[in-house]
Amino acid sequence: MEKDTGTILRQQALGEHGLIITWCTVNHGIVRTAARLARKPGSELSGQVDLFHECELLFKTATQGDLHTLSSVNLITPRLALRGSLNKLRLASYLSRLLLATVEAGAADPAWHKLISGALDYVATTIPRRAILLHFEKRLAELHGLYSPAESPHSALLRHFQHLPAGRNELLDSLPA
Numbered sequence: 001m002e003k004d005t006g007t008i009l010r011q012q013a014l015g016e017h018g019l020i021i022t023w024c025t026v027n028h029g030i031v032r033t034a035a036r037l038a039r040k041p042g043s044e045l046s047g048q049v050d051l052f053h054e055c056e057l058l059f060k061t062a063t064q065g066d067l068h069t070l071s072s073v074n075l076i077t078p079r080l081a082l083r084g085s086l087n088k089l090r091l092a093s094y095l096s097r098l099l100l101a102t103v104e105a106g107a108a109d110p111a112w113h114k115l116i117s118g119a120l121d122y123v124a125t126t127i128p129r130r131a132i133l134l135h136f137e138k139r140l141a142e143l144h145g146l147y148s149p150a151e152s153p154h155s156a157l158l159r160h161f162q163h164l165p166a167g168r169n170e171l172l173d174s175l176p177a
Helices: 080-084 086-102 110-125 130-143 153-161 168-174
Strands: 002-014 018-025 029-035 054-060 067-077
Touching: 002 029, 002 086, 002 110, 018 110, 029 054, 029 110, 080 086, 080 110, 086 110, 086 130, 086 153, 086 168, 110 130, 130 153, 130 168
Parallel strands: 029 067
Antiparallel strands: 002 018, 002 054, 018 029, 054 067
16 A cells, blocks of 8 residues: 555546545655546535546556555545635636646655645636736746756657647636736
């Protein structure tokens, strides 16, 4: 069993009652776990696993593949304020998708978790602005070793990774300066 602290960045249905949960963790990087009964009424995971929640998780490592088995979670921070505004939710979602598009599973560097966790905490407590997204892109480019003052961080990330999540321009247009 492995124990870690992580933020939920994505959830996908798994059968009738299960979820595949993608985490950004402190010690294991990007981790995918299967929570077989998470959506079943009365499940001990009900209400504990939701997007952007920060949790302590216990999981059994997969012997094959990268889908580990989630054993238990302990909710630390739900970040409920992200659901209080559409722009907060859109910004948090884009930041999560951007991180997932640029960080490989298993890249066990605590800096990834610190970046996304800090960004989500900040978005939850402030008015969402363009500067938050631009700063996140800069820090992401720096952590990847791609940042140069001669090129925008977004351009550097796009040049290196070839494909970034859709919706950035629309998001920037909807956010105040």
